[in-house]
Amino acid sequence: MNALELKHLQKSYGDFTLGPLDLTLPSGCVMGLIGENGAGKSTTMKLILDMLHPDAGSVQILGQDNRANLRALKEDVGVVLDEVGLSQCLTPRQVGKMMGGMFRRWDDAGYKEYLRRFSLPEDKRFKEFSRGMKMKLGIAVALSHHPKLLLLDEATSGLDPVIRDEIVDLFGEFTREEDHAVLISSHIVSDLEKICDYIAFLHRGKLLLWEEKDRLKERYGVLHCTRDTLAALDPAAVLGKRESPYGVEAIVERDLVPAGWELGPVDLEQLFIVMAKGEM
Amino acid sequence: MKGLLLKDFYLLASYCKSFLLISAVFIGLFAVEPSNFFFLLMLCIMLGMLPTTLLSYDEREHWNVYSQVFPVTRGQYVSVKYLIGLLCSVLVALVVAAICLIRFEAGALLPLLCISLACSLIPAALLLPLSFRFGTEKARYLYLAFIALAAFAGAFLITGGEGTAAASALGPAAITWMVPLLGAGGAALYGLSWLLSIWIYQRRTR
Numbered sequence: 001m002n003a004l005e006l007k008h009l010q011k012s013y014g015d016f017t018l019g020p021l022d023l024t025l026p027s028g029c030v031m032g033l034i035g036e037n038g039a040g041k042s043t044t045m046k047l048i049l050d051m052l053h054p055d056a057g058s059v060q061i062l063g064q065d066n067r068a069n070l071r072a073l074k075e076d077v078g079v080v081l082d083e084v085g086l087s088q089c090l091t092p093r094q095v096g097k098m099m100g101g102m103f104r105r106w107d108d109a110g111y112k113e114y115l116r117r118f119s120l121p122e123d124k125r126f127k128e129f130s131r132g133m134k135m136k137l138g139i140a141v142a143l144s145h146h147p148k149l150l151l152l153d154e155a156t157s158g159l160d161p162v163i164r165d166e167i168v169d170l171f172g173e174f175t176r177e178e179d180h181a182v183l184i185s186s187h188i189v190s191d192l193e194k195i196c197d198y199i200a201f202l203h204r205g206k207l208l209l210w211e212e213k214d215r216l217k218e219r220y221g222v223l224h225c226t227r228d229t230l231a232a233l234d235p236a237a238v239l240g241k242r243e244s245p246y247g248v249e250a251i252v253e254r255d256l257v258p259a260g261w262e263l264g265p266v267d268l269e270q271l272f273i274v275m276a277k278g279e280m
Numbered sequence: 281m282k283g284l285l286l287k288d289f290y291l292l293a294s295y296c297k298s299f300l301l302i303s304a305v306f307i308g309l310f311a312v313e314p315s316n317f318f319f320l321l322m323l324c325i326m327l328g329m330l331p332t333t334l335l336s337y338d339e340r341e342h343w344n345v346y347s348q349v350f351p352v353t354r355g356q357y358v359s360v361k362y363l364i365g366l367l368c369s370v371l372v373a374l375v376v377a378a379i380c381l382i383r384f385e386a387g388a389l390l391p392l393l394c395i396s397l398a399c400s401l402i403p404a405a406l407l408l409p410l411s412f413r414f415g416t417e418k419a420r421y422l423y424l425a426f427i428a429l430a431a432f433a434g435a436f437l438i439t440g441g442e443g444t445a446a447a448s449a450l451g452p453a454a455i456t457w458m459v460p461l462l463g464a465g466g467a468a469l470y471g472l473s474w475l476l477s478i479w480i481y482q483r484r485t486r
Contacts, residue, residue: 051348074351085346087287087337089294098290101283102350151349 001063003027003149003181004048009057011043018043018205020057025198027148028178030171032192032213033185034272035202041185042082044202045153048183049079062148075104078142082154084134088127092120092137096144103145114140132163139167143174150174152184156191164188168195189269199268203276213268220271221263223250233257240274284352284360287343288334292364295337296330303327307375314383317395320376324399327368331361332407336416355478361408362474369400394463401466405473412481 003025010019018040025031035041046052048059050070059066061073086095092115100106115122118136120129129137135155142150150171156164171182172195186192192199199216201208209216220239223230230241230248237256242249251266251274292300306323313319338344347357376396380389406426410419 049349051345071351071353074349077349079349081346081349083342083346085342085344087291087294087341087343090287090290094286094290098283098287099350101281101286102352103283104351 001027001179002060003029003062004031004183005060006044006048007058007060009044009047009059010055011047011052012055016040016205018047019207021207023200023207023210025181025183027181028175029197030175030182030184030195031198031200032189032196032268033183033200033202034187034189034192034268035185036187036276038204039202040205041202042153043205045079045081045151045183045185048151049074049077075145076148077151078145078147078149079151080135080138080142080153080155082157084138084141086126086134086137088125090126091123092126092140093122095126095137095141099141099144105145107144107146110146111140111144114144131158132160135159136163136167139170143170148179148181150180150182150184152182152186154186155184156186156188164191171195189267189272193268201272201275208272208275216268216271217265219254220251220266221254221257222266222270223252223257223261223263224248225250239271240277281352281356281360283350284347284357285363288360288364291334291337292330296333299326299330299333307379310375311379311383314379320392320396321399323375324369324372324396325403327372328365328400328403329407330368331365331404332411332416332419334364335361335408335411339416354481358408358412358477358481359474362404362470362477365401365404365408366470369397372396372400391459394459394466398462398466401470405466405470409473409477409480412477412484 004023005025006021006023008019009021010017012018016038021044023031033041033044043052047054048061048066050059050066062076064073066073090098096108096111099111100108112122114120115137118133118140120133120137120140126134126137135158139155142152152171156167159167168191171184174180175182175195182195184192184196193213196213198210199213200210211219223233224247226247227243230238230250233252234256237252239251239253241251251270252263254263257263303323303326306319306326310316310319310323335344338347344357348354373393373396376392377389380392403423407419407423410422413419414422
């Protein structure tokens, strides 16, 4: 079963149009939604959660239309937004009691275990938390009702590399269950590169690419050569290039490069920049 | 919904201590001097504004957005604010009833209950739909404009525009039926406002 299916999803705001988006996230997988600020990542998340009405298209969560019975569906969805909107006066202990009144499957023991794991004090007020601690509390809340699908909107932005690594590992653990899936949006591509099975590039509201990460790595490579060597290559093979006094670095389609040419692995950030800007 | 209610009670206990303290002072003053309705009216109006105060905290802390990721509907979110408003009104009514039975004749109970209900429910009934539609900041200005208009109209009605007391022209018999009508009208307006707010909030910024 697919954890998430977006079909021809569209939303317009004045001069900005998102979509049409067609994406599928199979269960057991992690999909990274990469895009610059304002690309439409948060809008996509809000459309999935029916916080915004689409102008066209549909969203299926765990095989069901998101507008048919979203309240029941949200029992199976854990969400972390870029801003954890908990009241400043609340303590994690109070948040746990509140969530116990919202989710039918709230696991208070599991929640306290996450608090312990993240070193979050149970009786400290939210306003006294650092950004990292706030995000960790948001993640603990999102995971403690045993969701099947995690939607993470910039959940790692603003965190230091050590905490990011810890959290990214946790998301990796989550998808060890076959019926679990994660959609994570970020502009920190290195985080996504580490855990994602699928990658979607969103640029100015348009879906530039949606592909398995390994397939992307197989399809594209980085060529370091001279200007003359590059000029001899089929122009269709070159996605983008960067010239320097020492030579040329180009992202190329491996299948269109003559056999025997040495190509390095492409990283997703380079690929995204090339696809978005047309140059490196 | 239980979780939403619990969250608002935590907020009340944390942010609205001074609000509740002032209310307690008004209750005390009304108990000492029950003939002065100013204390009762202020108490009712203050408590009637509590749901909007909670809503403004939600907006400031982005809970109004974040709460949508949990298994609660927009209708439930709205209803919790109205339930808290109703609870405040019932509490005021109970206090009024207790004071009335101790300090007044039992015959004064119904008019005083009607006045307290109307004064606590009507401000909330007017302010909440505006807050759900425009946000609490803009809603307060609209509400003040409305109150100013109502005060002007009220003054005109009382003086009849020519310095004659319209109230005295109506006579005590009319006042006797107007007060229960005011209470019932306040309750009806609150119910309609509740439905309107749910309708507004389900369609807001989507």
